[in-house]
Amino acid sequence: MELDDLRRQWQRPEPAAPLALTPSALGALLARQRGGLVDKMRRNARWETALAAGIAALLLVALPQTRNSLFRLYGGFSLLLMLGLLYYYYRLLGVLRQLAETSGSVRGHLVRLCGGLRQLLRFNYRLTLATWPTLLLLIYGFFVGRLLAQAGPFRWQAVAITGGILLVFGVVVQVGVVYFTRWYLQRLYGQHLDRLEGQLRELDDSSTPAG
Amino acid sequence: MATATAPSADFLAALHEYQPLVRRVCRLYCQDADDQQDLFQEIVLQLWRAWPRYVPQPDAKLSTWLYRIALNVAISNLRQRTRRPASVSVEDEAWHLAQPVEGSAYEPEETAALYAAINRLSDVDKAFVLLYLEDRPYDEMADILGITQNNVRVKMHRVQEKLRKQLVRA
Numbered sequence: 417m418e419l420d421d422l423r424r425q426w427q428r429p430e431p432a433a434p435l436a437l438t439p440s441a442l443g444a445l446l447a448r449q450r451g452g453l454v455d456k457m458r459r460n461a462r463w464e465t466a467l468a469a470g471i472a473a474l475l476l477v478a479l480p481q482t483r484n485s486l487f488r489l490y491g492g493f494s495l496l497l498m499l500g501l502l503y504y505y506y507r508l509l510g511v512l513r514q515l516a517e518t519s520g521s522v523r524g525h526l527v528r529l530c531g532g533l534r535q536l537l538r539f540n541y542r543l544t545l546a547t548w549p550t551l552l553l554l555i556y557g558f559f560v561g562r563l564l565a566q567a568g569p570f571r572w573q574a575v576a577i578t579g580g581i582l583l584v585f586g587v588v589v590q591v592g593v594v595y596f597t598r599w600y601l602q603r604l605y606g607q608h609l610d611r612l613e614g615q616l617r618e619l620d621d622s623s624t625p626a627g
Numbered sequence: 628m629a630t631a632t633a634p635s636a637d638f639l640a641a642l643h644e645y646q647p648l649v650r651r652v653c654r655l656y657c658q659d660a661d662d663q664q665d666l667f668q669e670i671v672l673q674l675w676r677a678w679p680r681y682v683p684q685p686d687a688k689l690s691t692w693l694y695r696i697a698l699n700v701a702i703s704n705l706r707q708r709t710r711r712p713a714s715v716s717v718e719d720e721a722w723h724l725a726q727p728v729e730g731s732a733y734e735p736e737e738t739a740a741l742y743a744a745i746n747r748l749s750d751v752d753k754a755f756v757l758l759y760l761e762d763r764p765y766d767e768m769a770d771i772l773g774i775t776q777n778n779v780r781v782k783m784h785r786v787q788e789k790l791r792k793q794l795v796r797a
């Protein structure tokens with residue numbers, strides 16, 4: 417039996433005609449449906465954007481009210497960081513919007529998904545790798561700033577020891593972060609990306625003989 | 628996040644008309660009834676989201692647009708599925724689908740074997756099989772899949788070869 421023989425059977429009407437979806441039933445179905453991975457990522461990105469915007473707003477309100485110049489400086493740094501994060505989430509949401517578009521051809525959709533997921537991997541990897549050193553630098557800078565603000569001779573020894581401890585601790589944690597991030601991103605996106613790229617290769621591959 | 632905006636009457640009419648098409652896509656890509664229903668809901672959600680951007684064109688059929696979205700969702704399904712053991716085996720399901728057709732020259736066993744062979748194909752190959760079974764011409768298949776008509780012919784030939792080999796082995 418061949419596919420041609422199956423056609424007639426395939427196209428025969430279902431024994432029970434499908435039920436017509438009423439507006440309320442369809443509305444309920446759409447409200448219940450939470451979507452796939454891309455939808456989940458968009459929801460997470462929106463929450464994180466709202467959180468970053470909330471912190472930025474709080475900083476904007478709190479900064480003019482503080483008299484301590486060190487807190488002002490660090491509040492300013494934090495505000496800049498939040499603005500950077502907001503730009504990052506803006507770009508991220510743009511990529512996720514593209515991924516959610518499904519009305520193009522199958523090949524075009526696969527190309528877009530592969531490109532988008534690769535971009536997301538790069539985004540998340542760079543952001544995660546930059547977070548820990550930035551945080552340590554801020555902590556160290558804050559510590560040195562507090563020492564500078566104190567009366568009396570500057571404690572070079574404390575600065576050097578704290579710097580050394582933070583450096584060693586930072587490097588050890590950063591190595592762990594690199595390995596964990598790679599494993600986590602591979603688990604989160606990598607398997608999907610491998611599958612999608614395989615499908616794209618399969619769709620494009622029409623020049624080599626069938627195996 | 629899915630919003631609860633009421634679907635328009637024209638969307639409902641189109642969905643009613645093409646619901647069997649969407650169900651057939653789900654049937655080909657999922658063996659488990661729950662997975663079929665999940666895929667159906669996901670396709671409907673994507674159709675509904677894309678509907679406001681759908682512009683009817685004289686040289687493009689609504690069915691082409693629907694096949695694109697349904698296949699895109701089915702093939703690139705990014706849903707993190709819970710891998711539960713299938714309650715119905717592929718062969719059982721194939722047997723269930725292979726109901727005798729009036730006047731058919733083939734035994735249900737042969738039909739079941741072909742369904743089982745189709746189930747073992749990759750998601751991309753299943754798209755070719757689906758469009759072939761749906762009797763879509765090569766130019767429309769090329770339009771839906773985003774490859775040239777020549778590639779469609781070559782790939783279709785290979786898919787049929789794969790099915791023949793699987794049937795011989797079975």
